[in-house]
Amino acid sequence: MDILKNKYFTWLAVAVVGMLFLFLGAATIHQLQQADSSDIASRNTITVSGTGEAVAIPDIATFSFTVTKEAKTSVEAQKITTDIANKILDAVKKDGVDEKDIKTTNYSLYPKYDYPQVVCPAIYPSTCPGGREVLRGYEITQTFEVKIRDIEKSGQIVVDATGAGAINISGPSFGVDKEEDVIAKARNEAITKAKSKAELIAKGLGVKLVRIVAFNENEYSIPMMSKTAFGLGAADSAVAPQLPAGENKYSRTVQVTYEIR
DSSP, X not given: OHHHHXXXXXXXXXXXXXXXXXXXXXXXXXXXXXXXXXXXXXXOEEEEEEEEEEEEOOOEEEEEEEEEEEESSHHHHHXXXXXXXXXXXXXXXXXXXXXXXXXXXXXXXXEEEEOOOOOOOXXXXXXXXXXXXXXXXXXXXXXXEEEESSGGGHHHHHHHHXXXXXXXXXXXXXXXXXXXXXXXXXXXXXHHHHHHHHHHHHHHHTOOEEEEEEEEEOXXXXXXXXXXXXXXXOTTOSSOOOOOOOXXXXXXXXXXXXXXX
């Protein structure tokens, strides 16, 4: 029994010591991180910024549409919606849209109710039971997003989708398929401008740039249409409208902090 007790206390002591080492290690790492941050702050530094832009001609167009139908039963509503959706999708596929460029972004099924008015007796209105909801049927709403790679066909594809039963059409909006490549070009230009500015400042101050100690990039810039694309116009038009794609301008701003000596 004494041997077991000794083993128990030995293992307990080891566990306590281990936990103490872990705690001290975490505290030390935290102190080192704080020291490193304060060390950077206490160094002689300069912070510069640069903005770069890149322009790209759109090579894709995207539009969305909705199919909404109501029926007595959910099964019937699903069948009607599916039939219409398939007709629209067949139309856009016939125009050259690939299956992989069509996706469902929303699918919802809701019961629909009526609330008929109840005529209450004028003599004893307090006995009126009031109205109650009556199930009218079910409504299904399905939204699709379509990507068009041959943007010259954008107008015709939207018209054909409308003619096949698509409603609530949004777009087309024009973009760049390999957007990251264009953003990288804008970023590199911003970095080059920031570096040149830092070198000029360092030369004017009579100091040398040692190394970069901080970097920040504006991640929230968005492509802006430099030319406005015209809207579709009347939904029942049989003539495909011209939809100029214009050009997209991307902007990135960076801030670079250099240690100087």
